[in-house]
Amino acid sequence: MTDQLYQDRIVALAKAKTGAGKLTAPTKSARRDNPLCGDRVIIDVRLDDGGKIAEIAHQVRGCLLCQASASALASVAVGRNAAGIEKVRLDAERAIGREEGEAGEPFAAFAPVRSHKSRHECVLLPFEALKEALS
Amino acid sequence: MSFDVSAVRRQFPILSQIIDGQPVHYLDNGASAQTPDAVLDAVRVYETTSRANVLRGVHRLAERATEAYENARVEVATFLGVDPMEVVFTGGCTAAINLVAYSYGSLLRAGDRIILSELEHHSNIVPWQLLRQRSGIEIDVVPVTVNGRIDLNALPRLLTPRTKLISLAHVSNVTGTLVDVHAVVTLARTVGAKVMLDGAQRAPHGPLDLPAMGIDFYAFAGHKAYGPNGIGVLWAKAELLEAMPPFHGGGSMIGRVTFAETTWAPPPRRFEAGTPPIGPAIGLGAACKWMRGLDWKEAHAHEMALVERLMDGLQKIDGTALFGPGSTQNRYPVLSFLLDGVHPHDVAQTLDSFGVAVRAGHHCCQPLMDRFDLDGTTRVSIAPYNDNTDIDALLTGVQHAARTLR
Structure with a gap:
């Protein structure tokens, strides 16, 4: 084997399935598809009066990286507004080498994706769906 | 005499390289096949001894280029068993289908119908949808059986007096299934x-006899048939090409141009506007000649033996399932499988770490994936240069994915 993309931490994030499922009464929902690979993410959010995420759920039909990213995102999303989610996205982009700087947790786990450019969108797709849901 | 796969492999320089300490196990031939020395040499000879534009120049290099380009057309025609004047060089297989959808499609009227199947590649769906938007034709769809074959039992009830064309994959790029051409042609008639x-x-699996098949149009891609990319072929019966208006306008495809009126060149030039992909066409001619030099009875038997080895190996891995037929009958060496609990992209990524190249995803066949409610499949596509080590490396990688990713 030549590399270790699927390191234990990424596999563990995917298996944790944090936030997997649907909300019964979401404030907003959004679906994003990656037309190149067919991955699909649906995100439901319930927002509080201040526009912060009170509850989040996701349905991912996609690869392990997309599942792990959605799971990691759900684990830190509650209490954040759109600007707060952008900060989390910066962590994800730092982890995969699209932005300079050190990635914070939990997205530091995605560092092995850095050299696999064709998989970067797998990590970012949940962010795209959440951004749309929060727009 | 048994098939000498080593002798074939030696003709493909890319296969002898080592990447990150691993040999190349190339099983993504359905996406793009590799290219033998014969093709690389032909392109290099053109580029270094004959490079010039074709048809119009009077100098010696232009004469050489034109001769090489037209000789390539003869090679392709020989491979297909047709008249060279019925062979149109295009930018690829997609371009060839778009040509038919536009030019033959312009002869159709609102309410005319065409038939496709559920397993078609997007390139044999979207051009017809564009035609539907332009001219109001109707599209009917033949379903697919649970074994991934076009269900020809369902074809008769889709036929109407307004049905003008049936356009199908000769071999599925997902399941490898071969359509029963004789049955389709008989019903169409x-x-x-x-x-x-x-x-x-x-086309990457040996010469064809298109006239004997009784069909009207045939399209294929150069880069999947051991040739360069940027080149494809449309074959159509001469009377159809003659009746069809041009697709693209420009140089070379004209008879006489005035601002009042322009007349068209006869086929095939009518459909080759502008400077064609000369080097790629010459390379494709060499690829067709190279394919004709193989004993395809043996080569096909070799390919299908690899499919059997693959199917046997997959069956021994817990949680694998074939998507498509479980036999080697009436199929070509393209095979899709699923690994329960592991997304196809993760299977393919894991295989890459074992030096194995495959394709995963929807394979540009989203309607087929929807029909079976699949995210995608992992697809293995085999060429004559593949050998047992390729299949065994793949099986080792699938076992690893099964062990670590679920």
Whole structure:
């Protein structure tokens, strides 16, 4: 084997399935598809009066990286507004080498994706769906 | 005499390289096949001894280029068993299908119908949807059986007097299944419909006799048939090409141009506007000649033995399932499988770490994936240069994915 993309931490994030499922009464929902690979993410959010995420759920039909990213995102999303989610996205982009700087947790786990450019969108797709849901 | 796969492999320089300490196990031939020395040499000879534009120049290099380009057309025609004047060079298989959808499609009227199947590649769906938007034709769809074959039992009830064309994959790029061309042609003739085959996955597996098949249009891609990319072929019966208006306008495809009126060149030049992909066409001619030099009875038996080895190996891995037929009958060496609990992209990524190249995803066949409610499949596509080590490396990688990713 030549590399270790699927390191234990990424596999563990995917298996944790944090936030997997649907909300019964979401404030907003959004679906994003990656037309190149067919991955699909649906995100439901319930927002509080201040526009912060009170509850989040996701349905991912996609690869392990997309599942792990959605799971990691759900684990830190509650209490954040759109600007707060952008900060989390910066962590994800730092982890995969699209932005300079050190990635914070939990997205530091995605560092092995850095050299696999064709998989970067797998990590970012949940962010795209959440951004749309929060727009 | 048994098939000498080593002798074939030696002709493909890319296969002898080591990447990150691993040999190349290339099983993504359905996406793009590799290219033998014969093709690389032909392109290099053109580029270094004959490079010039074709048809118009009077200098010696232009004469050489034109001769090489037209000789390539003869090589392709020989490979297909047709008249060279019925061979149109295009930018690829997709371009060839778009040409038919536009030019033959312009002869159709609102309410005319064409038939596709559920397993078609997007390149044999979207051009017809564009035609539907332009001219109001109707599209009917033949379903697929649970074994991934076009359900020809369902075809008769889709035929109407307004059915003008049936356009199907000769071989599925997902399941490898071979369509029963004779049955399709026989049914088409009952209503006077033309038949087009997308030969992208069939042409790389040996010469064809298109006239004997009774079809009207055939398209294939150079880069899947051991040639360069940027080149494809449309074959159509001469009377159809003659009746069809141009697709693109420009140089070379004209008879006489005035601002009042322009007349068209006869086929095939009518459909080759502008400077064609000369080097790639010459390379494709060399690829067709190279394919004709193989004993395809042996080569096909070799390919299908690899499919059997693959199917046997997959069956021994817990949680694998074939998507498509479980036999080697009436199919070509393209095989899709699923690994329960592991996304196809993760299977393919894991295989890459074992030096194995495959394709995963929807394979540009989203309607087929929707029909079976699949995210995608992992696809293995085999060429004559593949050997047992390729299959065994793949099986080792699948076992690893099964062990670590679920």
